[in-house]
Amino acid sequence: MTANNTTTAPSTSPAPIQIDLSLLTLVEAAVIIFGMIVLGRIVRKIIIRKSKETSLTWIINEDTADIVFRMFVLGGIIWALYLLGIMSYGLGPTTVGNIAFAMGFFYFSYLIAKKSKDYMIMSSGKKARPETIVKAKVFYYLFITIAFFMALSFAGVSTELSALLAAAGITGIVLGFSAQTVVSNFISGVFMYFDKPLLIGDQVKIGELEGVVEDIRILSTRIRAWDGTLIRIPNEKLFNSNIVNFMRYPVRRVDVNIGIAYAADAERAVEVIKRVLDEIPLVLVEPEPLVYVDRLDDSSVVVAIRAWAPSEKWFEVRTRIIHNVKRALDEAGIEIPFPQRVNWFANELKIRIEEPPNKSGENGEGA
Template sequence: MATNNTTVPHPEIPVDIGVSLLTLIEAALIIAGMIVLGRLMRRFILRKSKETTLTWIINEDTADIIFRMFVLGGIIWALYLLGIMSYEIWNTTVGNIAFAIGFFYFAYLIAKKSKDYMIASSGKEARPDVMVKAKVFYYIFLTVAFFLALNFAGVSGELSAVLAAIGITGIVLGFAAQTVVSNFVSGVFMYFDKPLSIGDQVQIGELEGVVEDIRILSTRIRAWDGTLIRIPNEKLFNSNIVNFMRYPVRRVDVDMGISYSADAEKAIRIIKDVLDGIPLVLAEPEPLVYVNELSDSAVMIAIRAWAPSEKWFDVRTRIIRDVKKALDEAGIEIPFPQRVNWFANELRVKVEESGEREERA
């Protein structure tokens, strides 16, 4: 009887998985070495930040960014060594995608740091103007970094299609959000025009108040009654803006009437003496007091005095109060409106004595 010595082949278990133990150790050493180098570089930058005046670029934030770059670079290097970065995905490699993501991430950190520095270094006065500039720089920087990252990712062939799609989407969104776009553009134009600053007392059309905040799409005004008014930048840009705080001094205009029987020259001398006694009334430009108009009921005297812009209201109220008091003490009448009525026919008035009315009763 024949014996069948044919053996059935068994599937072999693969022993080599493509990565040797030595390669794993080498990759781990690379990551550890880059972490150590990153820490050393971070300490070096922190030490230099205390010795230099360029703290806007050599500081703790910069040290953290450099440390992250070393760590991420070590991880990518180790993955390349292990062969993982060579895998193909969507006509590109994992390495290209990882590099593009890392590039965009650090571009975001740099853009954010630059924006924060521009805003922080502007100070309180220039902050509203620099705010718009910083945001425009931030978004433009990120947009450029995004398209560069797409190129690094190996999708430059599809970049034209992406740009075309973005262009079409932009047109559609532009028609759908015309108000938003116009407000944004107006906000950019206002940055160059610089009509307002936070804290200014302004009049915009029929609205008056203090500027609380200037944003990329709208401006917020706190009215005199304490209410908040939000004005779209498009409307603000096309409105007549009166800025009461633009210049350091502002003129106080007061018109006051005296009776026709009063001595106008004496009243002018009294008013000038009152102005000389108010410390916040500026000597230069010199205050003006003169007869301005002969109205129906009074001789109108114009008072024109200059005061610091932030003290304008206080100076105006004090001028009115002190001038009224000084004219009253001098016996100069401030008349109320008077009218003389003429009748075509003579009026006859019958007056009866109280005693006669009692007798008739």
Template sequence: MANVTGNTTTNSPRGVGSLIPIEISLWTGIEAILIVIGMIILGRILRKLIIRKSKETTLTWIINEDTADIVFRMFVLGGMIWALYVIGVMNYQIGSTSVGNIAFAVGFFYFAYLIAKKSKDYLIMSAGKKPSSDVQVKAKIFYYTFITIAFFLALSFAGISAELSALLAAAGITGIILGFSAQTVVANFISGIFMYFDKPLNIGDQVKIGELEGIVEDIRILSTRIRAWDGTLIRIPNEKLFNSNIINLQRYPARRVEIEIGIAYSADTEKAIEVIKKTLNEMPLVLAEPGPVVFVKELGDSAVVLSIRAWAPSERWFDVRTEAVSRIKKALDEAGIEIPFPQRVNWFANELRVKVDKES
């Protein structure tokens, strides 16, 4: 029979884990409980102090209720680990490491995750209500970089450095295999990085990509999401987006409105141009510099085609164009300038003869 001390045995194989005899006396148990209670009380006190301080300082991005909760959790977890050390549980060996090392590594990674998430949220919130894609991409890169570093540090703290080297080697081989089997994912990822430095578009921009047109909703590592004018969501892989012709309709503050309208050949062209210019000058959203331009573009089959060009704020381009078309039509009607229907003149090479039936 195995010798039993406390709740553990002493004849376990070393390869699986060395069980250390644990003798828990009454005083040891009371000490462990007092440590946990004391750390909880201390954590609550610090939490209240941080929340009170957050109402008096301008550094609310770091001294706030979220920070107070993180500090409280750190004290609670630290108290539990300390108590387990006092009891002796943390000395239990698992392979080449111990329970204490693993517990410290898990706690370290957990709080690193909380700090990384809080920092990412702060970077995004500090940019305003509508953060640019540049800010969001930077925040995500910082978050994933911080988490990755914390993960490998946690493995090191856990005391499995030898296993870590084997893990990295396996990860490298796995990465090569996945690289060949997931070329599209890798291409989208690399294209996303290139787009970050190229910056052809930002969140909130009105864009046209091939036959697709809408507003950029989100730019992610592998894809970009666009909300079309009909309210549907379009997901475009970054590789396809990077290799496409991207027309950014809102990159610059002003955008040109182009309208073509035909008037009758019998109409006074100069008068029509003056009427149109006057109409555009009366519109508050039409820019005075550069001013509107109206000229005869061509002599069409049924009308003299006038080309109208005016500049407007990019975010109000559609409103200006629709209003300009409506006002110009009304102004030409009031001036007696005809906008003709399409007309055709039929010409016959020989004399046209028509037979008339008298009875009918």
């Protein structure tokens, strides 16, 4: 008989987790949590007191103090659970402790990112500029994305997710080809952010569309037209259009043309118009307004008015100039003529005039 020599393979199953729930360990865990809470409150009070003495309020403030206090409390709880042995419990390729630490890290990263974004927006004033809002959002999402991948690494599951991320990348490429318009609008929105051709509240003309910029988003821009309707313009189309911004510079020129009769005194009309401009407070002295005879039209002598006004008051100044100039010319007896036309005929016209019949009788005889 041949001896049957068999060897037993070593067991690969993880060793059982030893959870220590003795009275001494429980007391130690409670002391750790209590001590971290007390220490967190002390640090919180120190930060709040320092926030009243420093100019770096965007870092040292009450919100930061609350976040630090929560970190101490959570840290104490995790420490106590490690002491009890609960955090060493295995979950697949990782442990409860790694997952808890990763979740805590991501949670506090989210709080820091959110508070930083809110502060960046609030520090720019009551009406935040669009570029400030975009910067704050970019910082927020970038911070959250980095914190997310770091949390995966801390949790010990980043290797297992690599295949899933690769599949997601391939899916993203396929979706990118099928959503070229969305991607194009997004890229155009990024270029618009750096180019800054318009801001919220600007009065603009884009192609044949005119209105006030209501909102600038990643994929589109919204314009409120003069008649109160909403116009949504994709950023790709906006980026490739001619944009006229009426509010980019602090002053804007008012152009008005007035026609006077050929029989009127043009020099006197210019003097009357200049006097009218001097009486309008919103017409700027520098640059100096210009009034001059511009051209000779078919029915009138055209006098050009070129006056500068604050951009936000342009429409008000223009309507006031037209109204006051019309009234001043009327008072000065300077005619603003209707269109007239003189017709010349190559041959002499023969006109037959028929006299109306006599009322007294059909044949012109009395009754």
